[in-house]
Amino acid sequence: MRLVTWNINSLRLRLDLLRRLIQEEQPDVICLQEIKVQDSEFPEEEVKGMGYPHVLRHGMKGYNGIAILSRLPFLANDPQNWCDKSDSRHGCVVLGGDLDLQNFYIPAGGDIPDPAKNVKFAHKLQFLDEVHAHFRKARPGKKGIMVGDLNIAPLEHDVWSHKQLLDVVSHTPIEVEKLTAIKAAGLWVDAVRHFVPESEKLFSWWSYRSPDWTRNDRGRRLDHIWVTPDLQKDLKAARIRRDMRSWKQPSDHVAVVLDIA
DNA sequence: ATGGTGGTCCTACCA
Numbered sequence: 001m002r003l004v005t006w007n008i009n010s011l012r013l014r015l016d017l018l019r020r021l022i023q024e025e026q027p028d029v030i031c032l033q034e035i036k037v038q039d040s041e042f043p044e045e046e047v048k049g050m051g052y053p054h055v056l057r058h059g060m061k062g063y064n065g066i067a068i069l070s071r072l073p074f075l076a077n078d079p080q081n082w083c084d085k086s087d088s089r090h091g092c093v094v095l096g097g098d099l100d101l102q103n104f105y106i107p108a109g110g111d112i113p114d115p116a117k118n119v120k121f122a123h124k125l126q127f128l129d130e131v132h133a134h135f136r137k138a139r140p141g142k143k144g145i146m147v148g149d150l151n152i153a154p155l156e157h158d159v160w161s162h163k164q165l166l167d168v169v170s171h172t173p174i175e176v177e178k179l180t181a182i183k184a185a186g187l188w189v190d191a192v193r194h195f196v197p198e199s200e201k202l203f204s205w206w207s208y209r210s211p212d213w214t215r216n217d218r219g220r221r222l223d224h225i226w227v228t229p230d231l232q233k234d235l236k237a238a239r240i241r242r243d244m245r246s247w248k249q250p251s252d253h254v255a256v257v258l259d260i261a
Numbered sequence: 262a263t264g265g266t267g268g269t270c271c272t273a274c275c276a
């Protein structure tokens with residue numbers, strides 16, 4: 001099975017880029033974040049025409065939103081609220097009767113890394129606490145894959161400069177600790193780092209606010225694929241489609257691809 | 262220390 005996760009930053013604006021990604025990768029399952037389209041406006045026919053008859057979408061107007069496109073049938077779980085908001089940041093389906101697939105768009109958290117001064121950062125930290133509690137309750141022993149734009153670059157070489165980003169939201173110790181605790185509690189395996197040593201720089205996002213993203217390569221690895229430990233033996237390959245950042249009118253995130261038996 | 266770009270939707274807000 002080939003699985004792709006991608007923060008597409010507007011599904012309707014980048015339908016052609018999605019089509020191109022599908023042509024090149026032929027994924028079985030595609031998890032999207034920031035689709036920025038409410039369900040009534042979702043391009044259902046276009047997506048099904050790309051070869052994905054099974055679609056889960058949780059959208060809202062203008063912001064956020066996730067979708068799961070699949071060649072394989074799935075059972076969709078009901079959407080749930082996080083932090084008492086229905087802001088379309090999560091979806092979960094069951095593949096093949098026993099494999100949970102979780103698709104998250106974790107809050108970015110604003111600019112100031114202090115929950116007392118910045119409600120967006122407080123929201124991000126609370127969201128992480130709720131994900132932790134959720135998995136603690138719902139997960140024991142279950143087979144699963146967790147993907148998404150987690151908006152955190154946990155490792156030193158998941159950012160272009162560990163030292164310079166310690167006070168920058170996405171790489172601050174408090175959020176990295178919370179994400180690491182979620183990962184440890186579920187014994188999750190980072191499927192991409194399974195294939196790429198931690199000493200190697202690896203990014204999935206580059207800011208739009210740079211005239212040339214290739215010049216200094218100031219990226220961060222915000223997009224992740226984790227699997228439960230029983231699936232580790234089935235991991236075949238994983239890679240980040242860095243080249244997509246050079247596509248015309250790109251998303252600021254690129255796709256992460258996993259092959260798993 | 263600052264401002265840089267791009268998305269939605271029409272006035273800011275979010276990334």
